[in-house]
Amino acid sequence: MIKKLLLLCSGGDAPGMNAVIRAAVRTALYHHVTVFGAESGYCGLLNQKIFPLTGASVANCIMRGGTILKTGRCLDFHKKPIRDQCREFLRQQKIDALIVLGGNGSFAGASLIEKEGGPRVIGIPCTIDNDINGTEYCIGFDTARNTALSAIDKIRDTAFSLDRNFIIEIMGRESGFLAVDVGIAGGAEIILIPEFPTSTEQLIKKIQSKRRQKLGSLIVAAEAGEPNSSIRIAKDIKARTDIEYKTCILGHIQRGGTPTVMDRKLGSEMGAQAVAALLNDQSQCLTAVKAGKITLVPFSDPQNATRFFNDDMLLQLNEIICESK
Numbered sequence: 001m002i003k004k005l006l007l008l009c010s011g012g013d014a015p016g017m018n019a020v021i022r023a024a025v026r027t028a029l030y031h032h033v034t035v036f037g038a039e040s041g042y043c044g045l046l047n048q049k050i051f052p053l054t055g056a057s058v059a060n061c062i063m064r065g066g067t068i069l070k071t072g073r074c075l076d077f078h079k080k081p082i083r084d085q086c087r088e089f090l091r092q093q094k095i096d097a098l099i100v101l102g103g104n105g106s107f108a109g110a111s112l113i114e115k116e117g118g119p120r121v122i123g124i125p126c127t128i129d130n131d132i133n134g135t136e137y138c139i140g141f142d143t144a145r146n147t148a149l150s151a152i153d154k155i156r157d158t159a160f161s162l163d164r165n166f167i168i169e170i171m172g173r174e175s176g177f178l179a180v181d182v183g184i185a186g187g188a189e190i191i192l193i194p195e196f197p198t199s200t201e202q203l204i205k206k207i208q209s210k211r212r213q214k215l216g217s218l219i220v221a222a223e224a225g226e227p228n229s230s231i232r233i234a235k236d237i238k239a240r241t242d243i244e245y246k247t248c249i250l251g252h253i254q255r256g257g258t259p260t261v262m263d264r265k266l267g268s269e270m271g272a273q274a275v276a277a278l279l280n281d282q283s284q285c286l287t288a289v290k291a292g293k294i295t296l297v298p299f300s301d302p303q304n305a306t307r308f309f310n311d312d313m314l315l316q317l318n319e320i321i322c323e324s325k
Contacts, residue, residue, distance in 0.1 A: 159218060194225065
């Protein structure tokens with residue numbers, strides 16, 4: 001029987017985390033489980049900063065971005081003596097189960113806690129990058145792509161008013177999911193993602209190819225594990241063609257803002273599902289979306305935990321749409 005449950009957020013924040021927390025807390029309370037939150041992720045365990053969560057604690061948070069528990073990265077948690085210390089703290093507090101909101105690194109730490117003798121653990125995928133193996137969707141992705149699209153629409157106004165070209169850099173770490181969706185929806189002529197690399201020569205050929213007369217040009221580029229890489233790309237284009245591209249790096253604006261319906265709804269479902277799984281004696285897994293339904297899948301091998309974009313047909317579709325003379 002689970003009597004005490006601890007929630008923590010780890011890694012980067014993602015819109016919809018508060019919907020997850022709210023649902024998990026209230027589902028646990030419904031089943032007479034006492035709930036606690038850890039402040040700032042695994043650092044909260046290390047610094048022994050946990051606090052009780054009640055129904056009132058999560059009131060009016062579902063519409064807020066970020067996380068009411070705060071989040072962060074704890075490099076010390078990679079060290080086993082530190083994990084042992086945290087696990088002993090959890091034992092002293094009589095914590096029976098742990099729900100971790102985050103990404104691949106967060107789940108690797110969560111898995112080790114249980115394997116090394118700690119409480120049972122369930123993960124909930126929360127990252128705007130949408131790059132966690134085992135699930136087709138991660139909380140925060142829809143809000144991030146809508147935020148980025150809104151920014152692109154505004155940049156397009158300036159591009160067309162001044163006949164200017166722009167490279168818009170999108171987050172996503174080493175995956176291109178965010179850039180592809182935003183690029184297609186935003187009408188970008190070219191989409192650059194790490195899974196299907198485009199050389200400078202190929203990019204210039206695309207730019208110089210005969211197309212219909214346009215008032216401006218938009219390129220959407222994934223950060224591809226190299227933030228600010230769009231600046232280098234623009235310099236390369238200028239040096240070889242004398243065509244100027246302004247750069248706009250959207251950055252952390254994509255992480256904030258009011259969560260969309262999709263992130264609130266799926267976040268609520270995943271939060272409740274995680275509690276139900278623990279009550280059914282399930283652990284070492286994460287909530288996931290498969291074929292549109294919420295299910296549970298085992299934690300991925302940390303060496304193969306990142307999901308990469310592989311649907312080149314979408315990129316071809318965008319090329320066709322933007323090639324009309």
